[in-house]
Amino acid sequence: MPTIEATTGNDAIAEAMRQVNPDVVPVYPITPQTAIVEAFSSMVSNGLVDTHLINTESEHSAMSAAIGATAAGARVMTATASQGLAFMWEMLHIASSLRLPVVMCNVNRTLSAPINIHCDYSDSMGARDSGWIQLYSENAQEAYDNMIQAVRIAENTEVLLPVMVLMDGFIISHSIERVQFLDDSKVKEFVGSYNPSEFLLNSENPIAYGAFDSLHGYYFEFKRAQQQAMLNAYQVIEDVGNDFAAISDRSYSLFEEYKMEDADVALVAMGSAAGTMKETVDSFRSRGVKLGLLKIRVFRPFPVKELVRALSKVKTVGVFDRSHTFAGELGGQTYVELCSAFYNYQDRPLLKNYIYGLGGRDLNLDLLEKAVNGLMNESESSVNNCNVSYLGLRDKEAIT
Amino acid sequence: MNIKLKELPERNEIITAGHRMCAGCGAPIAANEILLSAPQDTRFVVSSSTGCMQVSTCLYPFVSWKASFIHSAFENGPATLSGIETAYNALRARGKVRDNFHFVNFAGDGGTYDIGLQALSGALERGHRMLMVCYNNEAYMNTGTQCSGATPYGSWSSTSPYGECSFGKERNRKDLTAIVAAHNIPYVAQASIHNYRDTVMKAQKAFAVNGPSFINIIAPCPRGWRFPGEKTVEMARLSFETCIWPLYEVVEGKWKLTAKPKVKKPIEDYIKLQGRFQHLFKPEFEDRLALIQSEVDEQWSKLLLRCGETE
Numbered sequence: 001m002p003t004i005e006a007t008t009g010n011d012a013i014a015e016a017m018r019q020v021n022p023d024v025v026p027v028y029p030i031t032p033q034t035a036i037v038e039a040f041s042s043m044v045s046n047g048l049v050d051t052h053l054i055n056t057e058s059e060h061s062a063m064s065a066a067i068g069a070t071a072a073g074a075r076v077m078t079a080t081a082s083q084g085l086a087f088m089w090e091m092l093h094i095a096s097s098l099r100l101p102v103v104m105c106n107v108n109r110t111l112s113a114p115i116n117i118h119c120d121y122s123d124s125m126g127a128r129d130s131g132w133i134q135l136y137s138e139n140a141q142e143a144y145d146n147m148i149q150a151v152r153i154a155e156n157t158e159v160l161l162p163v164m165v166l167m168d169g170f171i172i173s174h175s176i177e178r179v180q181f182l183d184d185s186k187v188k189e190f191v192g193s194y195n196p197s198e199f200l201l202n203s204e205n206p207i208a209y210g211a212f213d214s215l216h217g218y219y220f221e222f223k224r225a226q227q228q229a230m231l232n233a234y235q236v237i238e239d240v241g242n243d244f245a246a247i248s249d250r251s252y253s254l255f256e257e258y259k260m261e262d263a264d265v266a267l268v269a270m271g272s273a274a275g276t277m278k279e280t281v282d283s284f285r286s287r288g289v290k291l292g293l294l295k296i297r298v299f300r301p302f303p304v305k306e307l308v309r310a311l312s313k314v315k316t317v318g319v320f321d322r323s324h325t326f327a328g329e330l331g332g333q334t335y336v337e338l339c340s341a342f343y344n345y346q347d348r349p350l351l352k353n354y355i356y357g358l359g360g361r362d363l364n365l366d367l368l369e370k371a372v373n374g375l376m377n378e379s380e381s382s383v384n385n386c387n388v389s390y391l392g393l394r395d396k397e398a399i400t
Numbered sequence: 401m402n403i404k405l406k407e408l409p410e411r412n413e414i415i416t417a418g419h420r421m422c423a424g425c426g427a428p429i430a431a432n433e434i435l436l437s438a439p440q441d442t443r444f445v446v447s448s449s450t451g452c453m454q455v456s457t458c459l460y461p462f463v464s465w466k467a468s469f470i471h472s473a474f475e476n477g478p479a480t481l482s483g484i485e486t487a488y489n490a491l492r493a494r495g496k497v498r499d500n501f502h503f504v505n506f507a508g509d510g511g512t513y514d515i516g517l518q519a520l521s522g523a524l525e526r527g528h529r530m531l532m533v534c535y536n537n538e539a540y541m542n543t544g545t546q547c548s549g550a551t552p553y554g555s556w557s558s559t560s561p562y563g564e565c566s567f568g569k570e571r572n573r574k575d576l577t578a579i580v581a582a583h584n585i586p587y588v589a590q591a592s593i594h595n596y597r598d599t600v601m602k603a604q605k606a607f608a609v610n611g612p613s614f615i616n617i618i619a620p621c622p623r624g625w626r627f628p629g630e631k632t633v634e635m636a637r638l639s640f641e642t643c644i645w646p647l648y649e650v651v652e653g654k655w656k657l658t659a660k661p662k663v664k665k666p667i668e669d670y671i672k673l674q675g676r677f678q679h680l681f682k683p684e685f686e687d688r689l690a691l692i693q694s695e696v697d698e699q700w701s702k703l704l705l706r707c708g709e710t711e
Contacts, residue, residue, distance in 0.1 A: 023490040026483065052490040054482060057522030061479035064519065067472050068483025072445070073497070074490055076483075094472050200445050200468040201488055203499040210471035211458035218460060 002248075007179045009140040009172035013079065013105045013165070014039035016147035018049055019187035022103075023074035023194075026054040026065040031117045032169040033081040033107040059084035063091035063102075070100040071209045073199030075151070078102070081169060082109035085123045089130070095162045096131030097226060098209055101154030101194075102162040105147060108271070108322075109169040110359045118360020119169040121270070121323040124299075125333045131226055133163040133233055134300040136270040138256075140177045142297075143167040145250055148182070151191045152240045158232040168272040170360065186247050230301045237298055254303035256295040257310060259285060263292030265375050266311060266349070268334065269320040270296045273356070273363050277320075280368040291372060296334065304341040311338075312347040318375045320391075322357045331355070331388040350378055356391040367391050403437065403600050411436045412466070414444060419464040420456040424629025426619030426636060427453050427535040429593040431506060434533055434615065437603035443501045445470065445484050449477035449511035452542045453535060475515040477505040478523035478532055485528040502607060503530035509550035510540045512616075513576045524583040524612045531606045531613045534576070537621035545624040545676075549574045552644070553695060554688050555676045557624075562679040567688050572695060580614045581650040587613035589649040589658070593620075594636035598647055598658050605649070618645045626675020638670040643700040648707060655706040664700070664711075667693045 007015070013036050017025065025044075027037035044053045054069075056062040059080050070076045080088060085106050095102050106127075110120040124134060133153060137143035143165060150163035167173055182190075198207050213219045234254065241252035256274075259281050260266060267277050274295035284291040294310055296303070311317055321332020330336050335353035342348040354371055357363050371391055414435040421428050431453065435444070444467035448454035454471045457464040472480045481503050491497040507516055512534035520532060539557045540546040547560040553572045556562055560569040581588045586609035589602040599617065606613035620635040622628065627635055639645035640659065644667060647659040668689065671677035680689050704710060 023494070024483065024486050026486075050490075050493065052486045052493075054486050055526065056479065056482075057518060057525070061476060061482075061519050061522055064472060064476035064479035065483030065486065068447070068470065068480035069487035069490075070483075071470055072484040072487035072491070074483075074487035076487075090473060091476070098472070200470060200484060201491060201497045201499075201501060202468075203443050203501075206443075206466070206468040208458055208463040208465065208469040211460040211463060211469075212455045212471070213460045 002183060003181050005179055005181060006176050007140060008035065008174055008176055009143050009167050010035035010107070010174065011039055012140040012144040012179050013147055013167065014043070015181060016144050017077050018043050019182070019184050020075070020077065020148065020151055020191050021049045022051050022077045024054065024069040024076045025051050026056050026062040026069070026076070026078050028056050028059050028062045028080070028084065030059070030081045030084040032109055032173045033079045033084070033105070035173070036079040036105060036107070059087040060091060063088040063095060066102045067091060067095050067098065067100055070102050071098065071199065072201050073196055075194035076102050077104065079105040079107065081107040082111060082123045085127055086111055089127065092127050092130040092132060094210070097222065099160040099226070099229070100162060101160055103147070103150045103154055103165070104162065105143070105165045105167060107167050107169045107173045116359040117169070119171050119322070120358045120360065124164065124166050125323040127164065128300060128333060131161065131230070132300060133161055134166060134298070135163065136166045136297055136299060137172065138272060138274045138295060140172055140175070140179045141250070143172060144179055144181070145244065145248065145252065148187055148190065149240050149244050149252065152243070153233065153237055155194055156236045159229050159236050161229050161233065166271065171272045182248060190243070190247055233301050234303065252297065254298045254306050255310070256297060258293040258295065260292035260294060260310060262290050264290040264315045265372065266292045266294055266314045266317045267320060267372070268294045268296065268311070268317055268338065270299065270334065271322065273320060273322065276363055276365065277368060279365060280372060283365070284372055289376065302337050302341070307338065308341055308345055311349055312345060314349045316352065316375050316378050317349045318352050318354055318371055320354050320356055324355055324358065329388070335388070351387070352378055353388045354391045355388065361392045363392060405596060408436050408596070411440065414446070414466050415457065416464050416466060420459060421452065422623055422629070424622040424632045425452070426537065426593050426621065426632050429632070430533065430535045430599070430617045430619045433593065433596050433599040434603040434617070435504070437600045438502055438607050441500070442607070443467070443499050445481070445501055445503050447471070447477050447481040447484065447503070447505045449505065449507035449516055450474035450542070451508040451511055453506050453508070455542060474511055476519045477507045477511060477516060479519040481505045481530050482523045482526060482528045485530050503528070505530065505532045507532070507534055508541065509534060509536045509538055510548045513549035513574060520580070521583065524580065524585050524614070527611050529610055529612070531615065534616045535619040536616055537619050537624060538573070539621070539624050541621050541624045550576065554680050554692050556679060557676070567685050568679060577616045580616070584653065585612040585614065586610070587649070587651060589615045590645070590647060591615050591617040592636045592640050592645060592647060593617060594633045594640065595647065595659060602649060602658070605651070624676070627673055631673065635673065638665070638673070641665045642667045642670040642696065644670060644696050646700065646703055648703065657703070657707045657709055660709070667696050
């Protein structure tokens with residue numbers, strides 16, 4: 001029987017890791033992720049798993065060890081956040097390029113400076129082009145579910161890419177929520193065992209990983225193959241989501257649509273903000289406004305066609321970014337990518353961008369009320385040069 | 401335990417001919433001496449930090465290693481290999497791997513003394529059963545002879561060139577072997593390619609310990625040091641005979657000289673043969689030559705004291 005518990009996001013991730021019982025877990029602490037590796041270390045120390053733990057001396061070495069262990073034929077999971085993910089940056093690319101299915105939870109926290117331990121997506125957005133699949137989570141339940149599905153997605157032979165499960169720092173990682181855990185046996189059966197066809201410890205067939213590709217080599221072809229794996233991932237993520245629904249009654253796709261059927265105005269967001277936005281949608285709906293929410297779960301691969309299909313009939317879309325590209329007039333990452341997705345289509349909504357929540361700045365219902373009111377006016381007068389607004393900034397003039 | 405020189409070529413070589421290391425390079429000699437010393441039924445996972453040996457032995461789609469091989473990046477060979485060694489233990493415990501494996505990382509001095517020091521230190525502290533080899537050519541040779549933490553005092557390098565205001569590298573190299581020994585791991589040694597008997601003995605001990613081992617082996621570089629390629633072994637021998645590169649081991653905290661020159665030659669005999677030191681023979685740098693000799697003498701005396709030896 002599935003159990004329902006009150007738990008933090010971090011504990012939910014550690015519980016998923018316990019149930020997966022990976023071969024190797026390299027660990028390194030960083031706020032707000034530390035509680036994951038603490039909880040998991042305790043599971044190792046108490047024999048709840050037979051995983052071999054590696055207490056690395058840095059995140060760079062944690063990802064390096066994850067790469068080595070996965071190449072050796074082991075199933076490997078780890079966790080990090082913020083500066084730790086930034087420090088891993090070099091190795092993130094090597095993990096995906098060597099096609100190693102590492103699964104990692106990144107608890108979203110902003111990047112220094114100034115040093116700040118709270119949530120935004122600057123860390124994972126900094127890794128968006130590293131060749132990792134990225135699954136964002138609205139709450140602890142989704143983080144737990146994503147962590148389990150990530151194993152199957154990563155190890156699928158049509159994919160073989162590392163998967164990053166994202167969870168909002170503190171907002172999810174440290175808040176206690178209701179989480180329904182699956183039975184151990186269900187999870188075990190769902191993830192199966194990891195049996196790679198080629199691995200370093202295969203004495204019958206020694207192999208080389210990470211050879212030198214000189215000027216006349218095959219780098220370009222490798223990269224094209226990597227992109228193909230990302231293209232294949234769309235369907236695999238959908239399939240794994242369907243399989244997961246069969247054991248959990250919780251279904252997962254590339255994104256979630258909330259009251260989008262007839263929406264004139266839509267909000268697009270990721271992570272915990274989507275939970276707050278559902279309240280806002282309900283509130284406006286009760287006043288007769290056709291507002292909807294589209295919550296992106298899979299940011300990599302970016303669901304281009306599916307998002308266009310879901311949003312093409314909407315008049316105005318407010319895209320919420322918890323990070324910035326600092327690219328001058330371009331706005332946040334989700335906004336920029338959604339604009340790109342729509343460029344070649346005739347039916348496209350007016351797209352506006354809200355940068356919010358940097359460094360953990362709270363996003364509340366009042367701010368969302370203002371934003372939606374702004375979006376409703378945009379529907380009537382679409383001529384506006386300023387497409388990027390800042391929500392919740394101390395300077396009131398910034399909210400335009 | 402002793403392996404005769406004529407037996408070495410009869411053993412199964414792990415690094416094959418056909419690699420792209422320069423003619424006269426000391427590094428493949430080091431790799432051969434060490435790997436041929438392992439028990440004959442050994443299976444290897446070899447890891448290599450970015451550098452000469454790595455780029456020259458795995459030009460896609462070819463590979464010179466008769467073993468599983470991995471390169472991931474520059475600063476993390478020991479970290480990558482520690483993941484592999486841990487995976488080995490985990491998979492053996494779960495019955496998925498049955499054969500015995502040894503784990504060896506090859507890194508140059510850049511990948512060991514400098515950018516790789518943190519990953520090396522972490523791996524040593526964690527106690528993985530693996531041998532970490534520094535093939536030490538005393539500069540970043542793969543990128544064209546830039547100054548490293550192993551580059552000796554007074555040496556020219558492309559980033560410590562001599563000129564109007566400089567006599568070359570103005571600082572002493574760090575004593576990496578002693579730094580490694582301070583981790584209190586089971587086996588640490590300093591070796592040289594010219595003394596195969598000594599290197600083989602050290603590699604055998606390294607492979608026999610149940611924990612981390614480290615060999616810092618001098619591997620002269622004809623290109624970077626500026627000497628003819630046929631003089632590599634002679635250059636290594638002179639580094640030993642002048643005592644700028646002493647041969648010793650540290651076993652469970654006990655320091656021991658494994659070879660001692662019959663006559664300690666003046667450092668000039670060593671550096672006069674190398675282009676990287678030629679500028680020091682200009683009259684204006686005479687005092688620098690004397691400084692190098694006094695530094696060698698001081699370090700040698702300290703080592704003798706540590707090893708309980710006298711001059």
